[in-house]
Amino acid sequence: MNAPLSASDVPRGFAFSALHCGLKRSRLDLGLLVSETPAAAAAVFTTNQVVAAPVVASREHLAQSRHRLRGIVVNSGNANCCTRVDGLPASRATAAALAQQMGCEPSQFLVCSTGVIGPPLRVDKILRSVPALVQGRSPETGAFEEFARAIMTTDTRPKWGAATCYLDGKKVRLLGCAKGSGMIQPNMATMLGFIATDAAFSPALLDRALRAAVSSTFNSITVDGDTSTNDTVALLANGESGARRVASAASPDYKTFLAALERVCMSLALAIVEDGEGAQRVIEIEVRGAPSNRAALQVARTIANSPLVKTAFAGADPNWGRILAAAGRSGVRFDWRNATIWIAGIGVCRRGRERAFDERAVHQKMLARHVPVRLDLRSGKGSGRVWTCDLTQEYVHINASYRT
């Protein structure tokens, strides 16, 4: 759940805006995040080969602006992907309209879209709304919360997270939000996630920090194994805190900032899993004793995407055989006769065999909102963690009726 925000959580020099431009029936569907001064920017994008037009435009803009941005504009309700008419002009026109209003270059904006794939984006509705969007911006927490709502699609709630840390004796603020609850298996990127900070960074070092934070957070979650065509996480740092610029990855300031950034990313990533389509609970899958960290993640991810494991958790059924069977088909070599499994802290399988355990007690513990699973392969020193959610009838209901 989101912690309540106060004015002191908002990084200096940022403002937010949101409105309903008509892409969705009645909910907020257009959002803007701006830095009043140019900010160093880093972003990671989907690894799906099928990429939406806004991802193409945003990559171009990052390069053209030499990673110095003024803001991010996001529409929900339409992914602007694989549309009948080329979607790139629509993304570019959106940035151009913003630039005109703000008095800067089009390349200083990232353009993001999320929603259904295929139908053409009614960019006219966006362009018509740009003046009101720009004029309506505000640094207040309420404006930020509306921005977080404006990027939602099947999400049932907005997701935000804040952190502060001290660099150079000065307070620095990080504030982020994310959307996503289906087509979630981020890979080097996630659904949409945006983080603003008033720390001062070079674009190169900011990029390094973002990639480090994303790999253990957004890239370690999965709802359904489907990587989206529009995934984007962006981080803007405008230096308005007054703290000196973070010098290098070896500096204590970098480590302090990275820890705060990871906290924000992790809270957003977990919020996405918690809000996974139809999800009742988050399952944390920790694999130890794998041949390598990479192998551990591969095992954890195979378990996390197994429909049989995920449905067993929907029924709070301690069906550890499905967990071991999924590990067995993961492609990682291990001796399953060494494998030991705990569900919700209770040992259920020891060295590949069922262990005497109180099934009713485990079932009760599995009804919680957060259930840890630990699998020790005893085949090496690698470890890794992945977070997923249970697969419920509601997931099917949502996705069988998304369009028709």
Place this chain on the structure above:
Amino acid sequence: MNAPLSASDVPRGFAFSALHCGLKRSRLDLGLLVSETPAAAAAVFTTNQVVAAPVVASREHLAQSRHRLRGIVVNSGNANCCTRVDGLPASRATAAALAQQMGCEPSQFLVCSTGVIGPPLRVDKILRSVPALVQGRSPETGAFEEFARAIMTTDTRPKWGAATCYLDGKKVRLLGCAKGSGMIQPNMATMLGFIATDAAFSPALLDRALRAAVSSTFNSITVDGDTSTNDTVALLANGESGARRVASAASPDYKTFLAALERVCMSLALAIVEDGEGAQRVIEIEVRGAPSNRAALQVARTIANSPLVKTAFAGADPNWGRILAAAGRSGVRFDWRNATIWIAGIGVCRRGRERAFDERAVHQKMLARHVPVRLDLRSGKGSGRVWTCDLTQEYVHINASYRT
């Protein structure tokens, strides 16, 4: 649906038996297939590293008997896998009891188990029933149909298929059955499938025929991407048709037999998908224009296992964006701006963009029991086909309540 069987479909020299030994509450749970004379035998097993005791025992028996078997015994209701007490003695004792009754070697039997993983197999119930099982065997179609029922777990109906062909001017019969509706993504093997024939084969050539037939049939289906720990397909050829032994893979007889074998395997594989847990329809995914046949299968399989694609088919929603997005994350390189997609014969996406189509008409066609999807990547000459089923709320219901 199963075609009705007549006496002339049953291969000469085979008999079948089934009974309720008490592993399940009231349904048939123990089956026997025997050849009255030693038969050449071929079998393929699961590629999951976690293998059940009966798979270990069956592999041993095949080697010890030099691929000459008298029969196959199958229990349903318990997988005899990862049990607290080592399950291997139970599998061996079952074969030994059968051998004593039949007057042959224990290694002349394959032993198969299917059902829940973990709880110990009550082998005493099986051993007690072996005399009645052996004495009750019969070559009649009714006995075969009961055998096909005795191997079922969550299956809603038995699955069998028959074919005949002429080798050396003599009629040869093939009769097979299979079970499976969840934990289905066979890989070099499937759930349980058994085929008897009165053709005459060397074990080596029989093995070649079985592997060829399995790769394009059982290994090309998926229900949920989960490969089971007990998968087994076995083929017994006792030569009782009187047709001369098939000489080599180059002979016309081999090709005739292989075509008949593929027909039987394909009908059983499709019956498994049709009976996929909670399935309403079969989706045939054909990929063309891939860099290679292997790449085509990889794309087809990624689409076939995408929860978002499978739920869209549950709602008969022509959401081709999910199909293209799944192909895009499959790991196969292609230019998605060339990709063209047909659903139920209607073009919905042309060169990566939405095509004008009558959504209502496609929706109507998608309500059928069998829906073809074709994806042309226009990036090479490789092609491949995979069959899957839709993902429904009923799948979740079945698997969230399997044990507790």
